[in-house]
Each structure stands twice: as C-alpha cells, then as structure tokens.
Amino acid sequence: MTPEDLANLEHLRRARDLIDREYARPLDVPTMARHALMSSGHFSRQFRAAYGETPYSYLMTRRIERAMALLRAGMSVTDACMTVGCTSLGSFSSRFTELVGETPSAYRGREHSAIAAMPACMAKLSTRPSRAGSPSSRIGEAGDPAAA
The missing domain is CATH 1.10.10 (Arc Repressor Mutant, subunit A)
Incomplete structure (x- = not known):
C-alpha cells in the first residue's frame, strides 16, 4: 500500500x-x-x-442498526424512525425490511431475550443488519461453512 x-x-x-x-x-x-x-x-x-458499499448505504445501515436496538427496548416504530434521523416512515420501513428481512413492527414484537443473554460482541454480530443474500446474512445457516 x-x-x-x-x-x-x-x-x-x-x-x-x-x-x-x-x-x-x-x-x-x-x-x-x-x-x-x-x-x-x-x-x-x-x-x-x-x-x-456506498456512503449513503453505510449511513442507512447504521441507522437501521441503531433502530433495531431501540425497537428491542420497546420504542415505537415511528419514534425509532425519527430518533435515528429518518424523516420518512415509509422509506425507513422499506429499508428496514430490506436489511433485516422483516418489518419493523414484526421485529419489535418478536422476543429478544436471547440477544440480551449473549456477550455484547456476539449480540452485535448477530443483530448487524445486512442485505438478504450477502455472505454475512447467512452466518449460522445450515450448509454455511461458518455454521460448522
């Protein structure tokens, strides 16, 4: 270099x-x-x-990652959207669904106690949003080398 x-x-x-x-x-x-x-x-x-990834994509991924933590803590979808800097609930929900694989409401309503029991480094890795189909989104899936 x-x-x-x-x-x-x-x-x-x-x-x-x-x-x-x-x-x-x-x-x-x-x-x-x-x-x-x-x-x-x-x-x-x-x-x-x-x-x-592009700078904007990186920014949105960080926003979604922070929103996931807020939703796990029980914040409403609208409040999480505004808190992380998104101004359009529709765009936020679309990007969230694209990266996480489920709607913000479904994610908020799901049980998250397993994440709370994990070491912070593992929780961060397992909750990091990534586009469906990317190698990092398949970690732990059956047939994936990282699952072994």
Whole structure:
C-alpha cells in the first residue's frame, strides 16, 4: 500500500467515523466528502472501494442498526424512525425490511431475550443488519461453512 493509499484510508475513516457518530443528523454525501477532504464523486468511489458499499448505504445501515436496538427496548416504530434521523416512515420501513428481512413492527414484537443473554460482541454480530443474500446474512445457516 502506498503512502497515498494510506492517507486516503485515513480520510475515509474520518468520514465513516462522522457517520457512526452523527448518524441521527441530516447527512449528505457532500458533507461526508468534506470530512474526507475529497470531492463528492471521488469520495463515493473511494468509499465504495474501501468499504464495499456506498456512503449513503453505510449511513442507512447504521441507522437501521441503531433502530433495531431501540425497537428491542420497546420504542415505537415511528419514534425509532425519527430518533435515528429518518424523516420518512415509509422509506425507513422499506429499508428496514430490506436489511433485516422483516418489518419493523414484526421485529419489535418478536422476543429478544436471547440477544440480551449473549456477550455484547456476539449480540452485535448477530443483530448487524445486512442485505438478504450477502455472505454475512447467512452466518449460522445450515450448509454455511461458518455454521460448522
């Protein structure tokens, strides 16, 4: 890895840290790109190359991940949606269903006591949202090498 590549990764990490820290704020790609000291287009391409998803997709995944924790704690779907920075309940529900595989209401109504009993590192891994069909969404499935 060249020194330029390392510098780019450092700048991308700044933007990713911004997303992780300020996910509930209105964030757009130009704002994230400014934190990475890059143009919007270059930032989007570099972010996708480094992290495997677009900056907006990463932001929405973080929001859904936080919303899952709020829903497990009993918060209403609408309140969770607004708390994590989403302004459209319909878009939030669609993205939640896409990433989690069930509606926010169904997720909220399901039993979550097993997650509370897990070590935090395992709970974080097992509750991390991922697109259906991606390798990380199949961890633990029968026939999956990670299940053995």
